[in-house]
Amino acid sequence: xxxxxxxxxxxxxxxxxxxxxxxxxxxxxxxxxxxxxxxxxxxxxxxxxxxxxxxxxxxxxxxxxxxxxxxxxxxxxxxxxxxxxxxxxxxxxxxxxxxxxxxxxxxxxxxxxxxxxxxxxxxxxxxxxxxxxxxxxxxxxxxxxxxxxxxxxxxxxxxxxxxxxxxxxxxxxxxxxxxxxxxxxxxxxxxxxxxxxxxxxxxxxxxxxxxxxxxxxxxxxxxxxxxxxxxxxxxxxxxxxxxxxxxxxxxxxxxxxxxxxxxxxxxxxxxxxxxxxxxxxxxxxxxxxxxxxxxxxxxxxxxxxxxxxxxxxxxxxxxxxxxxxxxxxxxx
Numbered sequence: 001x002x003x004x005x006x007x008x009x010x011x012x013x014x015x016x017x018x019x020x021x022x023x024x025x026x027x028x029x030x031x032x033x034x035x036x037x038x039x040x041x042x043x044x045x046x047x048x049x050x051x052x053x054x055x056x057x058x059x060x061x062x063x064x065x066x067x068x069x070x071x072x073x074x075x076x077x078x079x080x081x082x083x084x085x086x087x088x089x090x091x092x093x094x095x096x097x098x099x100x101x102x103x104x105x106x107x108x109x110x111x112x113x114x115x116x117x118x119x120x121x122x123x124x125x126x127x128x129x130x131x132x133x134x135x136x137x138x139x140x141x142x143x144x145x146x147x148x149x150x151x152x153x154x155x156x157x158x159x160x161x162x163x164x165x166x167x168x169x170x171x172x173x174x175x176x177x178x179x180x181x182x183x184x185x186x187x188x189x190x191x192x193x194x195x196x197x198x199x200x201x202x203x204x205x206x207x208x209x210x211x212x213x214x215x216x217x218x219x220x221x222x223x224x225x226x227x228x229x230x231x232x233x234x235x236x237x238x239x240x241x242x243x244x245x246x247x248x249x250x251x252x253x254x255x256x257x258x259x260x261x262x263x264x265x266x267x268x269x270x271x272x273x274x275x276x277x278x279x280x281x282x283x284x285x286x287x288x289x290x291x292x293x294x295x296x297x298x299x300x301x302x303x304x305x306x307x308x309x310x311x312x313x314x315x316x317x318x319x320x321x322x323x324x325x326x327x328x329x330x331x332x
Contacts, residue, residue, distance in 0.1 A: 001161060002117060002159045002160060002162075002163050003115045003116060003118035004116045004117070004118065005116065005149065005156075005160070006113075006114065006115060006116060006117075006122075006149050007114050007116075007117050007145050007146065007147060007160075008111065008112070008113050008144075008145070008146035008148065008180075008188065009111070009112045009113075009114060009120065009123065009143070009144070009145055009146075010111050010115070010143060010144040010145075010146065010180050010182050010187075011110040011112075011127070011143050012108075012109075012138065012139050012142035012143050012296035013108045013110075013136050013137070013138060013139070014137055014138065014139035014142075016080070016107075016136055017068065017069050017071075017076065017080055018067065019067050019068060019070075019135050019136055019137070020067060020068065020069060020080060020134055020135065020136055020176055021066065021067050021133075021134050021135040022046045022049075022065075022067060022068075023066070023320055024083060024133055025046070025069075025079060025082075025083045025134075025136040026039075026042070026043060026046070028083050028085070028086065029042060029079075029082065032082065033087075035086075043065060044081070045070065045073070045075075046070075046260070048064070048067065049064065049065040049066075050062075050063070051063050051065055051087055053221065054229075061209055067126070067135055068108070072203065077107070080107070080108075081297060083134060083205045083273070084105075084108075085237050087126055087127075087129070087134075088105055089131070090116065090126045091103055091105075091112075091123065091126055091176075094122050094125075094126065095112070095119065095122050095123055095126070098136045099112070099115065100114065100115055100116075100122060100153070101113060101118040101119055101123070104182075106183055107233045111182045111187075113298045115161060117145075117160065118167075120168060121167060121168065122321070124168050124170075126148075130286070137172075140170070140171055140172075140173035140174055141173055141175070143171070143174045143175065144174065144175045144176075144177055144180035145160065145174050145175070145176045145177070146178065146179060146180050146187060146188040147176065147177075147178060147188075147206075148178060148179070148187075148188045148189050149161070150258055151189075152176070152177070152178045152189070157176045160176050161176060164243060178190075179191050179194055184234060184235065184236045185239060191239070192239045192240065192241075192242040193242045195221075195235050195238075195239050196232070196235060196239070196241065196242060199231045199232050200233075200250065202231045203228060203231050203250065203254065204254075206227055206228045206231065206233055207224075207254040207257050207258055210223050210224055210227070210228060210256075210262065210329065211257045211258050217259050217260075217306065219228040219313070220259060221256075221259075224254070224255070224258050226252065228258075228263055241248050248268055251268075252264070252266070252268055
């Protein structure tokens with residue numbers, strides 16, 4: 001039966017922070033026995049909140065603000081999480097506890113791996129209760145059902161859609177996909193490749209920006225290390241690189257472009273020695289220049305001489321003795 005199909009549900013609460021009801025928020029604070037003085041302070045922050053018109057200068061009263069945490073207030077995130085905790089408890093007790101699912105929550109981003117599609121009914125009841133008492137409602141068009149146990153064919157997608165229509169009609173607009181993003185990382189079929197796709201595009205865009213600048217090569221290398229390479233830092237914490245050779249070729253292409261060099265004029269091993277500065281020694285520019293000159297081919301030598309020349313122009317007399325060998329090598 002289609003109801004026994006394992007599935008991953010990713011939920012999106014529509015405008016979560018601006019829609020949470022003040023009545024529910026204050027009721028939760030009372031129920032968990034927050035310090036009376038702190039509770040009074042919070043009540044005063046949200047008591048008799050009003051909205052006025054300022055666009056045409058009339059300053060007329062519009063309406064009372066009955067929902068939403070204050071933007072910019074240091075307490076806002078904590079208050080929102082406290083208001084969400086009762087529903088997290090229900091999710092843990094009714095769904096995760098009986099091993100119907102395994103859920104993960106980060107603020108208003110909710111993901112749940114369900115043992116079977118029919119377990120959605122339990123979570124549906126929890127979200128319906130949340131909508132009634134706290135005014136936090138899901139936005140079905142931005143919620144996803146990820147099917148990764150088998151290929152997502154049109155027939156399977158249709159069967160899941162019909163199950164939703166019959167059992168949870170309010171959720172019939174959920175997106176049924178083979179992979180979806182959760183906290184910046186894709187989950188599902190071919191998730192690693194899809195996850196690295198967006199950072200790769202961003203890498204190309206930033207390489208283009210650096211290459212269009214008029215900064216010298218050393219400045220471009222610094223900019224590359226600070227702004228370009230770091231686009232992969234977040235996703236690399238969660239997902240392994242799907243193709244290391246392709247990433248190496250991508251890096252080689254990017255380095256050549258920012259240094260304005262002909263393609264493949266630098267060997268890949270050599271490129272990793274182009275770290276112009278170190279935190280402990282600002283003068284540690286291109287630390288293996290002299291040894292590299294003796295090892296690499298003529299194309300590398302020409303590029304290296306150019307970098308050395310620019311280093312000397314920037315450093316002047318502050319270049320460490322012996323840094324570039326016994327002689328300063330002029331640009332070719």
